[in-house]
Amino acid sequence: MKDGFLxxxxxxxxxxVADCGYNTDQILTQLRDCAQRGVKLAVFPEFCLTGYTCGDLFLQRTLQQGALEGLGRILEASAGLDLVALVGLPLMVRGKLYNCAAVVCRGQILGVVPKTYLPNYGEFYEKRQFTPGSCEVEQITLCGQEVPFGTSLLFRCRQLESFVLGxxxxEDLWSALPPSTFHALAGATVIANLSASDETVGKAEYRRALVENQSARLLCGYIYASAAHGESTQDMVFAGHNLIAENGTLLAEALPFGGKIAETELDCQRLESERAKNTSFEPTSDGYVTVDFDLNLSETALTRWVDPAPFVPGDPARRAARCELILTMQADGLAKRMEHARAKKAVIGISGGLDSCLALLVAVRAMKQLGRPAADVLAxxxxxxxxxxxxxxxxEILCNELGVSFQEIDIARTVHSHFADIGQDESVLDVTFENGQARVRTLELMDLANRTGGLxxxxxxxSELALGWATYNGxxxxxxxxxxxxxxxxxxHLVRYEADAAGEGALQKVLLDILDTPVSPELLPAKDGEIAQKTEDLVGPYELHDFYxxxxxxxxxxxxxxxxxAKAAFAGRAEYPDEVLYKWLRNFYWRFFAQQFKRSCLPDGPKVGSVTLSPRGDWRMPSDASAALWLAELEQLPLHHSL
Known part of the structure; x- marks a missing residue:
């Protein structure tokens, strides 16, 4: 559970069906196996102690008592298990029968939650036997314990306060206003659903969408456990379609009729973080009762997939669609700005590298959107x-193939003059030597734009903005x-997408060669005609920095x-042992804090994803903030002391 992983x-x-002793044996076997695997939250289906398809047998005292005896056995076994278990059973309370979930932890019944919405249509007749649960929480006596009973119950782990269970x-999930909505607003970060959803054609897709969407809407983890083989097939078939989702992403699934367990880790801290910055998520806990419980704060081995490239979809079709959307957004933003400024030209400094190549491709798209010729782009x-x-x-080849206007300005003479003006020794290849060239280039572009009525x-x-890998006012x-x-x-990937779209020919060839060119600002003299200054050798691999x-x-x-x-995401990558991951993470924090002053005065630009550094948009940070706390946390890692 350390680091928020549950x-x-x-x-x-x-x-x-109706064999409570047998059913309890099956539950206990799985419960003990779960504990051995380090599971901290085990969710079983609706009426798992009796079977969902008991019909009017639910009204029989013998079946009700059998379920209570099964619950007692689970309660006794749980005393030696470090987990929370949820089991379903019928429960008589003050002369009425309820469809309930009992929440059990370490020999204690933390609470009992009755079902709110009872389906009474199609193949379902729950109102024949059961009463809807009330949001009012009352105390009942169950298995010799005083237990809270009601729908407005939450369960909070003392050792991991971001783990709050609703x-x-x-049917509660399938209703127009699920109880989980109120649970989440009251503080629940994890929702457990005990279900007995029968299988019909097309229902699995709908069920999956419901779970994903509810987890996204509530910024929560959602665990859905459904009845499976063994239920009566008199009129229905049950498939054991189990699902675990987190904030809209399906993390684990046991496919219908597969007989599998859905098991993974939820990141409760991640969910808490999402809610903290979402001002539309307005908490309210009126009427709720929270029950605290204890679990051992142990290390949770990660089995969930950690994407080493979180900005890039792994699926080729999704990646292509994402690329097309981003290019369209970039082009639309530039087109609007060109219109507003009444700019005659889009002026771009083209280096033969990746970033300027992408900007040029976007500019050509913008001109097409405006119904203007590509020649209105001045490269x-x-x-x-x-x-x-x-x-x-x-x-030059790229510009010719795209049909844009092309101009060369050899800035060497101007740079020599500038160095003479400021007394820079040209044999000293320092930051002044590098930045002087970048600033002269920007001067040329700005004044050329003025002369041509351009932008x-x-x-x-x-990534460059995050690391400050840009010349201030250059x-x-x-x-x-x-x-x-x-x-x-x-x-x-955006450039690769455009290369694939170009088809075979000179344009695709030059785009592929640009992709194969080492990333470099080319501000130090070339060695034997080759690039002498490779960015990733200096600031670190961009795939690591983008991950961070x-x-x-x-x-x-x-x-x-x-x-x-990072260790989980890049496991097995020989080039990224722990000491390399640590080195560049430390470098990231140092640069990120030191270079905020450049981000505090960024020019306008379109937001295209969930992460951006615009000082007017998503990121507001003092330019003189200290990185001391973050670097100190890194120094507490065991790896730091072994380096």
Missing amino acids: KAAALSPALR VELC VTMPCFGTTKRTRSNA VVGTGDL DHMSMYGVNAGVPKTLVR LYYVLRFGFGPAKIFRL
Whole structure:
């Protein structure tokens, strides 16, 4: 449970209708197995102690008593198990019969939650035997314990306060206003649903969508355990379709008739983080009673998949659709700005590298959207001391293939003059040597845009902004930054997408060569005609930095948890042992804090994803904030002391 991870399981044990002893045996076997696997929350189906299809047998005292005896056995066994278990049973309370979920932990019944909505249509006749539950919480005596009973119950773990459990049963989810909505607003981060949903054609897809959407709407983890083999097949068939979702994402699924368990880890801290920044999620706990319980705060082995490229969809079809959407958003933003500014030209500094290539592709799309010729894009290459033949050639070929206007300005003479003005020794290849070139390039672009009635289109991407890998008032500045919301790992896929769309020919060839070119600002003299300055050798691999950036900005996780997630995501990658992950994570935090001043005065640019660094949008941070706390947390990791 450390770092907020809760191992949960949705189980569907085989049962016999009305055979409470047999059913209890099956539940106990699975419960003990769960405890051995480190499961902390085990959810069983609706009426798992009796079977859902008992019909009027539910009204028989013998069956009711059999269920109570089964609950007593589970209660006794749970005393030695470090988990919370939810089991379904019929329960007589003050002369009325209820369809209930009992919440059990370490020999204690934490509470009993009755079903709110009783289906009485189609194949369902629950109102024949049962009474709807009340939101009023009362005390009842059950198995010799005083137990809270009612729908307005929450269960909170003292050792992991972000784990707050709410409970509903089957039809409750399918209603217009599920009880889980109120549970979540009252503080529940995890919803358990004990269900007996029979299987019909098309129902699995609808059920899956319900669980995913409810978890997304409530910013919660949702565990759905459904009845399976052993229920009566007199008029229905039950398939054990078990699901676990987290904030709209399906994490685990036991397919219908597969006889499997859905098991994974929920990230309760992630859910808590989502709610903290969502001002539309307005908590209210009126009428709710919260029961606290204890579990051991142990390490949870991660089995859930941690995506090493969180900005890039793994599925090719989804990735292509995402690329098309982002390109369209970028182009639409630039088109609007061109219209508003009445700009005659879109002026872009083209280097032969990835970022300027993407900006150029976006500008061409924008012109097409505006019904203007591609020639209204003015691409300017500005070779200097570090420019290689490869990048210079690729820049020109790309511009010719796209049909944009192309101009070359050799800035070497201007840079020499500038260095003379400020007394820079050109043999000293320092930051002044590098930044002087970047600022001269920006000067040329800005003044050229003025002369042509144009607008300078920025090329820097989100990853560079996070690391501060941009020259202040150099390539850091533009009149509209189309790539400002696009991380470097995604830039590559956007260019690849356009290469695939280009078909075989010169355009595709040059795009592929640009993709194969090392990322570099080319501000240091080339060596034997090859790029001498490779960005990732200096600041670290962008796939690592994009991973760190995602979890820092999207969820506000601390360095220790991000390091743990990185180890899971990049496990098996020989180039990323723990010491490399640690080195670049430390470097990320140092640069991220030190370079905020550049992000505090960014030009306008379109937001395209959930993570952005615009000072007017998603990210507001003091330019002089200290990184001391974050670096200190990193230094507490065992790895730090072994380096």
